Amino acid sequence: MADNQSVLSVSIVTPDGQVYNEQGDLLIVTTKSGQLGIMPNHVPVIASLEVEEARIKRGENEDEIAVNGGFLEFSGNVATIVADSAERQDDIDVNRAENARERAEATIKKAQEAHDADTLARAEVALRRAVNRINVAKH
Template sequence: MSLQICVMTPERIFWNGQSEEIILPTNTGEMGVLKNHAPIITGLDVGAMLIRTAQGWNSFAIMGGFGIIGQNRVILLVNEAESADTINPQEAENELTNAKTNLEQAQGTKQRVEANCSFKRAKARYQVVKNLMKS
């Protein structure tokens, strides 16, 4: 393995281990990290994070934060994280449908911002479950 990855939430260390590759949802789009990546600090968006280990790809939903990358270490401080195997697929699909409807019907800045946050969270959870079902 070539990368040491540590994902921390305010409550606990969520994931800690070795990996070949990680794909992160950043504020400017998806970012892949391989061995010997240039040092960087990046903001993390709400979205699906993928970690490739010797056993294959692992999919997680993260709810924003920031990441520090350098010297073959990836340290992620995230607001919240969820593993694909802890998410109910039907519940995730229903949440996404409801969040999309709420976003389309939102009026006013505050309501649109709140609806967009809910939609991004529901979309991330659904993407993670979809990735698990493909494997």
């Protein structure tokens, strides 16, 4: 790629280690306030992330990472995402994600019937994570 002023350095880390570390032209994430696109020389940003994909455009290529919450910090053309968990598109086991979705849906149904708000909230997060992984894997 070109000089440091025209590219982003994007790193995604989780408690288990680094998931992604590449340079790109554009980073697109979904924050609690909505979708955010970051290009080189963007103003510094700190944002809380939703359970959603992160897309990194690199010329004609695009990398998709299933990011499950966390935070984004961007400054000096360096974007760092610290996430609870994250998976590269090629690393996602779709069958496992489908099973997780089914378990979460069943748990949601039981929690609604039992009026168990805590279990319902946890199951809804699990469902969002599973659906996110499925969506990223199928792109």
